[in-house]
Amino acid sequence: MRKEAERLYKEREERVQDAINLKVPDRVPVICYEQEYAWAYAGISPMEFITNNEKMMMALEKFHSDFQPDMQTFPPALTGPLILVIAEPCLIKLPGEELPSDSVHQLIETEIMTEEDYGYAYEEGYMQLLFKLLPKLRPNVPEVREKFLANIESASQLFRSNVERLEELGIPCYAGGGMESPFGLLSMMRSYEKFCLDLYRNPGIVARTVEKFTEDLAQLAITACKLVGISRALVGLHRECSSFFSLKQFEEIGLPEIKKLVGLLSREGITPILHCDGDWTLNLPYLKELPKGKCILELDASTDIFKAKEILGDRMCIDGNLMEILLSFGTPAKVEEHCKRLIDVVGEDGGFILKGEPPREAKPENIRAMINTAKTHGVYKK
């Protein structure tokens, strides 16, 4: 690693780590989710971005060189249509096939897992269930199990070298590995409405399957983090929140699941980044039960992030919340105003990371405004 890149890498790591440890860093760290934007910005197709390693890396390097956020969100990996089933076990429509070539891939949530599959799921665990369902999930792929394993093998070889390539440029990864929560996965495989009825008619079987999957999935995230030497893991949560299920259901299944996941990951020295899509405002008080300084709460614009600071600011680092609509329809002045408010209120006394999730429609000047505001207004007075 060149000297300057090495310095930059260390500085960025420390900045983020200080925020996680609820300390005051030199300035507010800023991270920008690249996945839905970098390909459009670089002028390649979304399919090229998930199937061609060189083009994907070129797009990411251009993104980082032009915008200079503090970190890459996730280790660049070829998440082709087959590998996607691990985090998104649904039927899929692909750009350039069933969808226009400039579209993003889309999931069709239908009953892939039957009610009878619960028994098998509980006995055998998540990956075995996935293998069982693979022919249903990707009906047009012959010898799907073999192809799936071969894809994972080749992607994991590139995984490490891609991370090293970014390291050479002074860019650390925010998360080393990741997982979707068991509750979310089951809900997608059963389909939302069926899963609502399962929880109403037979909550016990859902609870014990979630518990069983929790260990399997935590292990996947731990393995990925160890492979690339990064001690933060993304945990995708969305169905747990009150946008989808009741607080009673959260108390009975969602909260115990999150507590167990946080425990399993932090036991291995890994900080879970709780990526909370949807409106978590009513769920926030429950998260006080999580251990102090052991996780990051990542919020989108649906949750009241100021309320999160009030309730949880002394317990966990918060990141968020520049989302699709503001970054696309907003102006640089509007973006700057929102970022300043976040920095002043949520970022007061540290423990905050400014994070954006631009879609392909985002205006580059808005992304620039977000990153510049963190680097200027976000400097802490010592």
Next chain:
Amino acid sequence: MDDELFDAIVELKEKDALRIVKDKILSGGDPLAVAELCRKAMSAVGDRFAKKEYFLSDLVVAGEIFKEIMEILEPQMRAHAKSEKKIGKVVIGTVKGDVHDVGKNIVVSVLKGNGFDVYDLGVDVPPQKFVEKIREVKPEIVGMSCLITIAWESMKDTIRGIKDSGLRDKVKIIVGGGNVNEEVAQHVEADAYAKDVIQGVTLCKKWVRA
């Protein structure tokens, strides 16, 4: 027994509700009166949602109970050549380029539970299909949903298509879905945005003055 059925639905007691409905029908009860009672109960479920006592998953369960009850009542109504009075018509769909339908399907189920005649066009619906259905059934309301950002322009195109066909002033247009807010509603020139299913259905009821 009326109170008992009302309470069973509102408290989401599926088995009790179905048992009471079957008993009522067997003892010669009027299926239309039962259907009307169910609608009142569904409305009360919506009130609980608005007060944050109930959540989306509770609406799904209530919708399922309602569907099961209607499956019992409909053959009875047909046998007596009776049909329910609907309070309005809604044409609804996920716009072109977007195939997500979880939210839209729940809206359809709750609209039906509240007495609307619903024409669900499904997902990835091109503007022309909306226009044709509006011409055919003459709804008071058109609902559009999308989850992904690429569909913002589709919503705009669809509303433009409705306008170009001279139908824009004949319908109220309501939009919703993940990644939709007031700003998006204005951008696509809809009449309203609803942040959740009950807010949307309440507005639809207001529009048809039910």
